[in-house]
Amino acid sequence: MASIAQLQKQFIEYTTTLYSEGYLNDQFKQLQKLQDESDPNFLVGLVSVFLEDSEKLIKILETAFKQKTVDYEQVSLHVHRFKGGSSSIGAQRVTSVCVSFMNYCKEKNLDGCLWCLQQANHECILVRNKFEVLFRLEQQILKAGGSIPMME
Amino acid sequence: MGVAADSQFHVLAVDDSIIDRKLIERLLKTSSFQVTTVDSGSKALEFLGLHEDDEINTNQPSVSPNINQEVEVNLIITDYCMPGMTGYDLLKKVKKSSSFKDIPVVIMSSENVPSRISRCLEEGAEEFFLKPVRLSDVNKLKPHMMKTKIKETDHHQFNQENEKHQEQNELEIGEAESQQESNGNKRKSMEDEALTRQNKTQIQWWPYCRFD
Numbered sequence: 001m002a003s004i005a006q007l008q009k010q011f012i013e014y015t016t017t018l019y020s021e022g023y024l025n026d027q028f029k030q031l032q033k034l035q036d037e038s039d040p041n042f043l044v045g046l047v048s049v050f051l052e053d054s055e056k057l058i059k060i061l062e063t064a065f066k067q068k069t070v071d072y073e074q075v076s077l078h079v080h081r082f083k084g085g086s087s088s089i090g091a092q093r094v095t096s097v098c099v100s101f102m103n104y105c106k107e108k109n110l111d112g113c114l115w116c117l118q119q120a121n122h123e124c125i126l127v128r129n130k131f132e133v134l135f136r137l138e139q140q141i142l143k144a145g146g147s148i149p150m151m152e
Numbered sequence: 153m154g155v156a157a158d159s160q161f162h163v164l165a166v167d168d169s170i171i172d173r174k175l176i177e178r179l180l181k182t183s184s185f186q187v188t189t190v191d192s193g194s195k196a197l198e199f200l201g202l203h204e205d206d207e208i209n210t211n212q213p214s215v216s217p218n219i220n221q222e223v224e225v226n227l228i229i230t231d232y233c234m235p236g237m238t239g240y241d242l243l244k245k246v247k248k249s250s251s252f253k254d255i256p257v258v259i260m261s262s263e264n265v266p267s268r269i270s271r272c273l274e275e276g277a278e279e280f281f282l283k284p285v286r287l288s289d290v291n292k293l294k295p296h297m298m299k300t301k302i303k304e305t306d307h308h309q310f311n312q313e314n315e316k317h318q319e320q321n322e323l324e325i326g327e328a329e330s331q332q333e334s335n336g337n338k339r340k341s342m343e344d345e346a347l348t349r350q351n352k353t354q355i356q357w358w359p360y361c362r363f364d
Contacts, residue, residue, distance in 0.1 A: 033287075039181075085172070088172050
């Protein structure tokens with residue numbers, strides 16, 4: 001059974017890699033600072049909403065690209081929303097894919113768009129797994145009676 | 153009627169993205185503001201009690217906004233890019249409305265487009281925040297809301313004094329002319345003050361804008 005100190009060390013190491021590997025950026029740090037006793041589930045809630053919204057957007061985009069004539073204007077609006085949401089969460093790799101996605105939409109490049117859609121889906125799955133591990137570590141620390149270290 | 157007690161400031165946040173709505177709500181609540189979030193410009197107008205087709209009512213006697221509004225809103229913060237009515241459209245409607253033009257409006261956008269920023273500021277927006285919005289941005293909102301409270305106080309006092317003078321006019325014709333003259337002078341100096349404050353607000357946006 002890991003001690004609080006060990007769990008906290010694990011948490012710090014894991015979080016550090018998430019930042020160094022570009023999964024999360026400073027925006028996520030800002031969000032962690034916003035969470036307090038008055039709303040302890042704020043971050044988990046926000047991340048869930050983001051992941052749900054992303055899933056919906058990916059399905060909408062898949063359908064949009066299956067049309068005979070792709071409505072790139074509509075597609076751009078969805079990608080813009082996707083980009084905005086990922087940026088607000090701090091899911092940097094997802095945001096980067098969305099930026100390329102927007103450019104392919106402007107060029108009406110179907111192959112480029114389809115590739116980006118695939119990448120966006122892939123990055124969302126990856127970051128979802130990262131969040132799950134992160135929140136599980138947090139729960140373990142709290143259960144053991146410890147406090148979650150602040151990342152500076 | 154005295155000045156309203158300094159209760160919590162109420163912000164109306166408008167954004168079509170549910171993630172950004174939750175985020176702005178959290179940021180505003182952390183700053184101890186009362187928050188109402190809506191997902192479109194038309195819902196924002198509905199909440200204010202303003203109909204989309206409302207024009208400037210030139211015949212309306214000057215009354216405090218508190219009486220016309222269903223709920224008092226001290227600031228509107230809105231996303232720029234929204235389907236249907238954009239944040240810019242909402243800004244224009246609010247500024248054209250006789251009842252709500254004094255409510256400070258702040259625009260948020262994920263895109264850093266200088267022409268967009270200047271267009272919004274020219275139309276009367278107090279600030280333009282680049283997304284993702286941070287706590288340091290939200291900390292800039294209180295001064296704008298406080299300026300409006302001060303304006304409302306002066307407006308209350310001006311209305312009270314104006315009413316008093318109008319009553320006297322009805323009773324004594326002889327004194328009516330001289331009273332109206334002093335009313336006129338008073339009104340002019342009040343307007344001058346208000347204009348100066350408005351100018352100050354517009355000039356002060358420079359340090360608040362993020363152009364990076």
